[in-house]
Amino acid sequence: MRDVNDNQSDADLIAKIVMQDSDAFRCLSERYMKMLFSAAYRLGVDRQQAEDIVQDTMLKVWQKADQWKPEKGAAVKTWLYRIAYNQAVDVRRKQKQTVPIDDMNLTAQDKTDENMEDQQRTLFVRKAINDLPERQRTALVLCHYQGLSNGEAADVMGSTVKAIEGLLVRARKTLYEDLKTQKGVL
Amino acid sequence: MKKIDLKTFEYLLSVHGADLSRWPDVDAREVLAFIDDNADAKAQFAQAETLDAALAFYAVPEMTDADKMTAVTEGAIAAEALPVTPLFPVWMKMARRAGVGLAVCVALMIGGTAILKSRGDLNPQNTQALVVAAQQTATTEDIEAVLVIAAADIREQQQMQELLNLLKTNPDQSIDDAIDKFLIDQYTIDEQDILQMFSEG
Numbered sequence: 001m002r003d004v005n006d007n008q009s010d011a012d013l014i015a016k017i018v019m020q021d022s023d024a025f026r027c028l029s030e031r032y033m034k035m036l037f038s039a040a041y042r043l044g045v046d047r048q049q050a051e052d053i054v055q056d057t058m059l060k061v062w063q064k065a066d067q068w069k070p071e072k073g074a075a076v077k078t079w080l081y082r083i084a085y086n087q088a089v090d091v092r093r094k095q096k097q098t099v100p101i102d103d104m105n106l107t108a109q110d111k112t113d114e115n116m117e118d119q120q121r122t123l124f125v126r127k128a129i130n131d132l133p134e135r136q137r138t139a140l141v142l143c144h145y146q147g148l149s150n151g152e153a154a155d156v157m158g159s160t161v162k163a164i165e166g167l168l169v170r171a172r173k174t175l176y177e178d179l180k181t182q183k184g185v186l
Numbered sequence: 187m188k189k190i191d192l193k194t195f196e197y198l199l200s201v202h203g204a205d206l207s208r209w210p211d212v213d214a215r216e217v218l219a220f221i222d223d224n225a226d227a228k229a230q231f232a233q234a235e236t237l238d239a240a241l242a243f244y245a246v247p248e249m250t251d252a253d254k255m256t257a258v259t260e261g262a263i264a265a266e267a268l269p270v271t272p273l274f275p276v277w278m279k280m281a282r283r284a285g286v287g288l289a290v291c292v293a294l295m296i297g298g299t300a301i302l303k304s305r306g307d308l309n310p311q312n313t314q315a316l317v318v319a320a321q322q323t324a325t326t327e328d329i330e331a332v333l334v335i336a337a338a339d340i341r342e343q344q345q346m347q348e349l350l351n352l353l354k355t356n357p358d359q360s361i362d363d364a365i366d367k368f369l370i371d372q373y374t375i376d377e378q379d380i381l382q383m384f385s386e387g
Contacts (some may be wrong), residue, residue: 022260025260062259062263144209176233186240
């Protein structure tokens, strides 16, 4: 019988993963994979790279579960985000920060005027976010899109709440100025 | 609760945007009342709402099926857990283990390795993946998942995929026969080549 259920806390699951419990690993994976995927993707990599990042992140969780210490204060969620964030930074550095647009190609069935406009907007927004400095982009993705508190984002990025607030202010200001120049986006 | 004045309002708006549920330690009704009474605040709030609406267009594409991704990760974990050993001793070790599915596994390993070797693509990652698949008496789906990670080369994945498809579409055929047919048809490898590989091991 499975000794793991969806109600178990992240910390309990990690404790089981340290003991090589694959059910606990599967449960934690199911809980966080989509969240990590959307964060990785919005940090500026393409879909395949985002999936690779998710898998590598979960692999690291399996390998290094014993390194997560609750007494250090970091939640499992922020620990996962930190691993994924570091990997996304590596990927972007390797690809020299080119903007991945592979997932944005319009498909035949999407080519209604309305969808074209929406996809055009999506492209502009994606590009504008990708063009932000790395830490501004990360703060925006974590707080605005992933719903982390500024404190949690600070944990992920190894920063302070004040610094995160500064990054968010600058990110939003830059985005507004950038998107204002794109017809029909703002 | 924070008392809302223009300075506090502008700061919170510039950090959190127009979604008041993100604003820490404020009473949303008080903020809305403040906006109603203040033209500057109203204009700034409208601007922030416009930006938030634009940011909402940034959708994320669908992720591959989460179950499949978990399976792939678990396959990689299994591969990592194995010691790096030459292929032949591992085969021999497995051959000593009598059990259900052994013939299938060994056949898959031989078949898979032969295909890769036939193209000069044999490498530790591929063979490790096959060993994992065999040791776990895996289903074809499991093997596919492992191979996605292990075979960095798309061509290798395609080769394995062809073999797996052949196995799936011919359920009545023994796996040994399927592999023989596949190797002979596709890569002109015969049993002698496989035996030769064993002796080289």
